[in-house]
Amino acid sequence: xxxxxxxxxxxxxxxxxIGAVECRMVLSALQSGRLALGPLARxxxxxxxxxxxxxxxxxxxxxxxxxxxAVRALGLTEGDEVITTPFSFVxxxxxxxxxxxxxxxxxxxxxxxxxxxxxxxxAVTPRxxxxxxxxxxGLPADWPALRRIARRFGLALIEDSxxxxxxSLGRLxxxxxxxxxxxxxxxxxxxxxxxxxxxxxxxxxxAEACRSMANHGRRAVGMNWFEHVRLGYNYRMxxxxxxxxxxxxxxxxxxxxxxxxxxAEYRRLLADEPGITLQADPPGAVVSWFVFVVRLAxxxxxxxxxxxxxxxxxxxxxxxxxxxxxxxxxxxxxxxxFRRGDFPVTEAAADRTIxxxxxxxxxxxxxxxxxxxxxxxxxxxxxxRFTRQPVGGSSV
Ligand SMILES: *Cc1c(COP(=O)(O)O)cnc(C)c1O
Numbered sequence: 346x347x348x349x350x351x352x353x354x355x356x357x358x359x360x361x362x363i364g365a366v367e368c369r370m371v372l373s374a375l376q377s378g379r380l381a382l383g384p385l386a387r388x389x390x391x392x393x394x395x396x397x398x399x400x401x402x403x404x405x406x407x408x409x410x411x412x413x414x415a416v417r418a419l420g421l422t423e424g425d426e427v428i429t430t431p432f433s434f435v436x437x438x439x440x441x442x443x444x445x446x447x448x449x450x451x452x453x454x455x456x457x458x459x460x461x462x463x464x465x466x467x468a469v470t471p472r473x474x475x476x477x478x479x480x481x482x483g484l485p486a487d488w489p490a491l492r493r494i495a496r497r498f499g500l501a502l503i504e505d506s507x508x509x510x511x512x513s514l515g516r517l518x519x520x521x522x523x524x525x526x527x528x529x530x531x532x533x534x535x536x537x538x539x540x541x542x543x544x545x546x547x548x549x550x551x552a553e554a555c556r557s558m559a560n561h562g563r564r565a566v567g568m569n570w571f572e573h574v575r576l577g578y579n580y581r582m583x584x585x586x587x588x589x590x591x592x593x594x595x596x597x598x599x600x601x602x603x604x605x606x607x608x609a610e611y612r613r614l615l616a617d618e619p620g621i622t623l624q625a626d627p628p629g630a631v632v633s634w635f636v637f638v639v640r641l642a643x644x645x646x647x648x649x650x651x652x653x654x655x656x657x658x659x660x661x662x663x664x665x666x667x668x669x670x671x672x673x674x675x676x677x678x679x680x681x682x683f684r685r686g687d688f689p690v691t692e693a694a695a696d697r698t699i700x701x702x703x704x705x706x707x708x709x710x711x712x713x714x715x716x717x718x719x720x721x722x723x724x725x726x727x728x729x730r731f732t733r734q735p736v737g738g739s740s741v
Pocket of ligand 1 (some may be wrong): 407408409410433434436437479505507509529530531541542
């Protein structure tokens, strides 16, 4: 058992920060006897709307449910096209498939890894109805540019801000730029409700449509329990989740500051590592970090990246290959006939990204260890390339 004891402690990729406030508020919700359709979800909605700077918020059971409602509230349907990014978590596009809306992917900006506005403009067709942008890894998409394009062509603008609660760009917070925005509260996000999400909008019509659809199609106001005025779902957030969310939101400054400190520490320790590039904050942005992602230099292949991740895992360091491009996911590839090479900037980035451990529980020692192990793994991989034939597939 000695060898087991000597094993280095595992450093987790992600995690939540659950403290005394969370425990107290969830217990109190539990003891209230009101577990669903109560005052806490409403309270979380009001507070989150105020925090983001929008008029309306509708609490839902997940970010994905929120995206689905956003798509439906905008009336998007079969035959419509929505321009979006292939470099994202799958849910930002599966929400379109639920309604048989066609995702029209365009490539990303190689610096921010967010959708490239000039390419969006070039992809507009008579069938285009909306632009769906994503704040990848917490970095804001170029919302002012996307909004200009949306206005010029009469398109709706959907913000998947599921990774960017608290990020601002200029005077606005992410979620407040478009016709409708969506946040997610899965345990690895900036704040958590267990499972949960929030739709935000300045439009009363969109808010009421989402509220109604999330609640079996009952009327949003003056609800009659057995009257269903539209096709609805059960996408409601329960009261225990809402209690957790309220507690987390009261601590959001602390939670975001901790994430910012971890990111700053990684940047300081890795700034001079020639094997990687770090994401730079877009001008005018204050970033609320979702994950901390480094990108290997172009000389490295996907096999190199996978090898480095494997090495880090063997050293007790959890990391991940965020994101595998959506157009190459079997469900999209098979349906639309996408191929490798369709979105080269996305693919080149996706082949070389490594998300480093970014849990709130990380200590300075953990961060030092991750940085040192990453440098070592990169150096070993580089050495291997000179001393033997490279193994595995090519990069693109
Ligand atoms: C997390 C996330 C979602 C959806 O979140 P769930 O709450 O897990 O459904 C959607 N889009 C992006 C970009 C995300 O990161």
